[in-house]
Amino acid sequence: MAMTLRLTDAEDQALTEQAAREHRSKQEVAKAAILEYTSRRTRSRDDLLAKIGRENAGALKRLADS
Template identity: 45%
Template sequence: MAMNLRLTDSESEALRAKAEQEGRSMQEVARTAIAQYVSERPQRLLHAIHRVRTEDAELLERLSK
């Protein structure tokens, strides 16, 4: 599937610099970043839920009553 991605000038420059640094295309760097984000999202979500449960346990307990 083809897709257009609109980046700000600073985002585009950062992507260009990263691609040049790694000797890869901007498309390859962007696709790798997207794949990494998508595959790690469930783990980040579980970590965030655990953190809220731990840090806000007292508040959550009071709200449940």
């Protein structure tokens, strides 16, 4: 799927410089950044839900039993 990504001049410059450092295209760097961000957010959400489950196990069990 195609999309347009609108960046400020500073964001475009940062992306250009990062791509040059990695000898990759700006598209490759941007796609990798998106995948890293979404993976990190998913892990963070999963960790938080697990923590809530552990910390509230007793209350959750009582709710399930009622």
